[in-house]
Amino acid sequence: MSATPALAPIRSTRRLRLLDDGQLADLRAGTLELLETVGVDCPSDAVRRAYEAHGARVDHATRRVRLPPDLVLRAMASAPRSYVMAGRDPALDLVTDGSALYIATDGCGVRVVDAVTREVRPSRLSDVADYARVADALPALGFYWPIVSASDHPATAPLHELAAGVANTRKHVQSETIVDPATARQAVEVATVLAGDEARRRARPPISSLICAISPLAQDADAMEAALVFAEAGIPVGIMSMANAGTTGPATIAGTVVQGDAEIVAALALIQLEHPGAPVYHSLMTGVMDPRTGGYVSCSPSGEVAYGAGVELAHAWGVPTLAGVFGTDAPEPGWQVPAEAAVNLTLCGLLGAETGSGMGLLDACTVLYPEQIVLDADLHERVRVNLAGLDTSREALALDVIREVGPRGHFLYQEHTRTSLRSIRFSGVAGRRDETGAVRDATAVARATVERLLREHHPEPLAAGVAAEVRRIVAAADAVASVA
Numbered sequence: 001m002s003a004t005p006a007l008a009p010i011r012s013t014r015r016l017r018l019l020d021d022g023q024l025a026d027l028r029a030g031t032l033e034l035l036e037t038v039g040v041d042c043p044s045d046a047v048r049r050a051y052e053a054h055g056a057r058v059d060h061a062t063r064r065v066r067l068p069p070d071l072v073l074r075a076m077a078s079a080p081r082s083y084v085m086a087g088r089d090p091a092l093d094l095v096t097d098g099s100a101l102y103i104a105t106d107g108c109g110v111r112v113v114d115a116v117t118r119e120v121r122p123s124r125l126s127d128v129a130d131y132a133r134v135a136d137a138l139p140a141l142g143f144y145w146p147i148v149s150a151s152d153h154p155a156t157a158p159l160h161e162l163a164a165g166v167a168n169t170r171k172h173v174q175s176e177t178i179v180d181p182a183t184a185r186q187a188v189e190v191a192t193v194l195a196g197d198e199a200r201r202r203a204r205p206p207i208s209s210l211i212c213a214i215s216p217l218a219q220d221a222d223a224m225e226a227a228l229v230f231a232e233a234g235i236p237v238g239i240m241s242m243a244n245a246g247t248t249g250p251a252t253i254a255g256t257v258v259q260g261d262a263e264i265v266a267a268l269a270l271i272q273l274e275h276p277g278a279p280v281y282h283s284l285m286t287g288v289m290d291p292r293t294g295g296y297v298s299c300s301p302s303g304e305v306a307y308g309a310g311v312e313l314a315h316a317w318g319v320p321t322l323a324g325v326f327g328t329d330a331p332e333p334g335w336q337v338p339a340e341a342a343v344n345l346t347l348c349g350l351l352g353a354e355t356g357s358g359m360g361l362l363d364a365c366t367v368l369y370p371e372q373i374v375l376d377a378d379l380h381e382r383v384r385v386n387l388a389g390l391d392t393s394r395e396a397l398a399l400d401v402i403r404e405v406g407p408r409g410h411f412l413y414q415e416h417t418r419t420s421l422r423s424i425r426f427s428g429v430a431g432r433r434d435e436t437g438a439v440r441d442a443t444a445v446a447r448a449t450v451e452r453l454l455r456e457h458h459p460e461p462l463a464a465g466v467a468a469e470v471r472r473i474v475a476a477a478d479a480v481a482s483v484a
Helices: 021-037 045-053 069-076 125-137 154-168 181-195 198-203 221-232 253-274 305-316 336-351 370-387 399-405 415-423 442-456 464-483
Strands: 057-059 064-066 102-105 111-113 120-122 141-144 172-175 207-212 237-241 280-284 287-289 322-324 355-359
Touching: 021 064, 021 069, 021 253, 021 305, 045 057, 045 221, 045 253, 069 253, 102 125, 125 141, 125 154, 125 370, 125 442, 141 355, 154 172, 154 181, 154 464, 181 198, 181 207, 181 221, 181 464, 207 221, 221 237, 221 253, 237 253, 253 280, 253 305, 280 305, 280 322, 305 322, 305 336, 322 336, 336 355, 336 370, 355 370, 370 442
Parallel strands: 102 141, 102 355, 141 172, 172 207, 207 237, 237 280, 322 355
Antiparallel strands: 057 064, 111 120
8 A cells, every 4th residue: 555645736825917997897797798798508497497497598499598797696596605515535625725736637538558569459447446556646636537438438437537546546536537416416425425425525526527518608517417416416527618719719819718707607606506605616727629621639839828818807707717738639749739738737836727637648638648747747846936936034045064065175075065955856767877877768757657556556445335435426326227
């Protein structure tokens, strides 16, 4: 059994404003105008009736829901600004108050570069479990998204992915694939078993949920019903827009941002109307169409500003954010990934984002490269150290040591050097040498690190009774699916 290391979130000593008050007001006003005049397509009869009961204008024939501005503002005013996303141990809890940025793995990929054979193959449940253990071992990862799909359990994959996650990491687990109400209710059962009872589940929810809108300006029937199940149970639930400028969003970044914000706020408002005070978060992860190919570009020099705008919009609405930081359409490890991630991670850290995701997947979030998790964690550490700022205390300035060494002296023999060097952070992958003294390729070092963690890191398992109950819930879901 291996100890789970302490979390190492990004805590920036400075704050940045990307948008001024006028720009934020323009975006919020645009969102309110869209929700009042255009509205959203809502295919769920039950969800439309819920909107209508709270004063939205609903056309059941066209499935269109329009929200008056005062209704939206009243609803969003009840959303909590912060809450706990719990780990198994309180030391692994995430508090979404803006004081720290916690990053998750990406999800939910469908292929894996096998860590042993290097074969590209469909992902399976054992991969979800294995990479939960890898995530557990890396301080840079604050929580775990099931990183790939359990394709060997197609009928009940999302519940299997959640169960494998909670069994193989002591950190908080966030599901991005549970998007129907029946599975959501089973996930709430799992959360209750993990927490011990309903009261503790509400106080320290061990899981959370992500639900995607459909761009432009539409909702998925089952997913919205699932979101309401989670909210009723006190499980944090976020709404993400992935509007793509030029295809599912207008061909301006600001237009895509305001449309995506409207998609998110339409859903968050209903959650608050139905369950005031339910923990929610806002996630804007837009892309851009490549006009030469029609393809999807997750990060572009023009589009990256949208990730920062999403952080500030979330805060303007009074809720935490899940920021886009590591997502990339790079087909394999190389220069593109750190070039894009460094900008987004630094920007979102300076803006005070609470959570983010994206470590480990490439090729537009479809392929897991094992070494990429470690390479991304190394980049995270660089940003973390730099945003922590510079200690200029008397001790850190080392004036007495400089005076003692004097001109043309040397610091190597000083006790201060021996003790203080331990606080300087170095890359875990760059500049590493083999037994001959030759510098090893950073990607090869990262690959070897993953192989070692897969062999050696085994976090504390769930208590036997808890594990048995989780297995029972999953087995019951499998039995129902097999009959259907």
